[in-house]
Amino acid sequence: MIRNFVCLAALASAVWAQAPVLNGKFILAEESSTATSLAILTFDPAGAVAGTEYVQSSGLTMSIAVTGNYTIATDGSGVLTLNTQVVTDDGYAPAVSAVYEFLGAKASGFSLIRRDTAIAAVAEVVPASSATSLSGTFSLADEGTSSSGQKVAQIGLLTMKADGSMRGKLVVKRDAISESKAVEGSYITDGAGFGTLKIATPLAADEDGAVVMQTAPYIFAVSAKGEVIAMRTDNSLLGLLRIEPAQ
Numbered sequence: 312m313i314r315n316f317v318c319l320a321a322l323a324s325a326v327w328a329q330a331p332v333l334n335g336k337f338i339l340a341e342e343s344s345t346a347t348s349l350a351i352l353t354f355d356p357a358g359a360v361a362g363t364e365y366v367q368s369s370g371l372t373m374s375i376a377v378t379g380n381y382t383i384a385t386d387g388s389g390v391l392t393l394n395t396q397v398v399t400d401d402g403y404a405p406a407v408s409a410v411y412e413f414l415g416a417k418a419s420g421f422s423l424i425r426r427d428t429a430i431a432a433v434a435e436v437v438p439a440s441s442a443t444s445l446s447g448t449f450s451l452a453d454e455g456t457s458s459s460g461q462k463v464a465q466i467g468l469l470t471m472k473a474d475g476s477m478r479g480k481l482v483v484k485r486d487a488i489s490e491s492k493a494v495e496g497s498y499i500t501d502g503a504g505f506g507t508l509k510i511a512t513p514l515a516a517d518e519d520g521a522v523v524m525q526t527a528p529y530i531f532a533v534s535a536k537g538e539v540i541a542m543r544t545d546n547s548l549l550g551l552l553r554i555e556p557a558q
Contacts, residue, residue, distance in 0.1 A: 330383045331416050332356045336441075336504055338532045339364070339393075339423075340540050341434035342551050344456070349542045349551065350377060351439055351504035351532055352393075358382060363505070364395065365530050365542060370458065372530075372544045379408075387415040391423060391436075438535035443500050444473040445539070448557040451481070455543075455550025461485055463548060467494065468557065475499055481512065495524075498531070506531050508541055 333354035341348045350364035360379040365372060375395045383389035391411040411423035411434060420437035451467035462485070469479035477496045482489060492512045500506035507530055514525040529552060531541035539554035 330385050330389075331387055331418065333381070333383070333416070333418060336362075336439040337420075337436050338439050338504075338534055338540060339434055339436050340551055341425075341432055342455075342549075343430050343432035345369075345430055345549075346432075347455075347542055347549055347551055348434075349530065349532060349540060350393075352377065352379075352436075354381065360391070360393065363503075364393075365505075365544075367542055367544075367546060367549060370546050372542075372546055383416050387413075387417065387421075389413055389416055390426075437538075439504050440533040440535050440537065442533050442537075443502065444475070445471045445498065445533070445537075446473045447471060449539070449554045450557045451479075451552065451554045453548075453550065453552040455548045457485075457549075458547050469494070469496075469554065471498070477510075481510075483512075496526075500533075504532055506533070507544075508539070 334356045335354065337352050337354055339350040339352055346366065346368035348364055348366045350362055352360050352362035354360055358380050360381055362377050364375050364377045366375060377393050377395055379393040381389060381391040391413065393409045394406055396406040409425065410427040412426045413421055413423040415421055423434045423436060425432050449469045449471055451469055454464040457463055465481050465483040467479055467481035469477050471477045475497050479494050480491065481494050482491050494510055494512050496510040498506055498508040509526050509528050511524040511526045514523045528544045529541040530544050531539050533539055537556045541552040
């Protein structure tokens with residue numbers, strides 16, 4: 312009996328000592344005071360990473376192919392390295408590596424921090440959804456900096472339909488001024504983890520009295536929990552938009 316107990320204890324210890332394994336598609340979301348990025352990455356159990364990243368920085372939004380690798384210790388700590396190389400008019404720019412450190416990695420998601428020479432920023436990795444449509448009532452929260460340096464914050468409530476349409480209301484604050492606006496919009500998904508989203512707000516009336524709409528375009532990814540993580544693509548606002556199920 313004692314021998315069996317010792318064997319079982321040794322087996323349990325070996326199982327618990329195994330490092331966490333990441334396998335499948337994950338969203339990586341990161342924002343700092345100078346850049347925002349949103350990526351869909353495929354992690355395999357052998358430690359390889361590949362995917363696509365959208366980066367907003369210096370007034371530009373770029374789509375970049377990403378490759379890399381990760382290591383995880385038995386306590387869930389580890390390192391993620393992502394390598395990117397941008398194509399320019401003159402050919403490939405020098406390759407760039409982003410190195411992240413993390414603690415307590417798990418398949419349900421975890422936080423990372425940059426440990427290279429980039430500006431301090433905390434990123435998150437969460438499982439990606441395979442959903443091709445959104446339906447229901449969603450709450451919206453967003454804050455960032457406009458291209459002119461103005462601080463912008465907004466909250467909202469949206470009704471999204473499976474046909475790709477949406478309607479709702481936003482309360483937007485720019486510096487010390489806030490206003491409430493009715494909004495409408497649309498979205499589509501590309502079947503590969505990303506989608507595009509447009510939110511239109513009334514701006515003014517033209518000389519004929521017709522309402523002029525201002526449209527804000529976004530790229531987005533949907534997490535396994537149904538959260539929409541979006542990034543503005545017209546470079547007018549730096550930061551990530553979050554749209555979550557309101558139920």
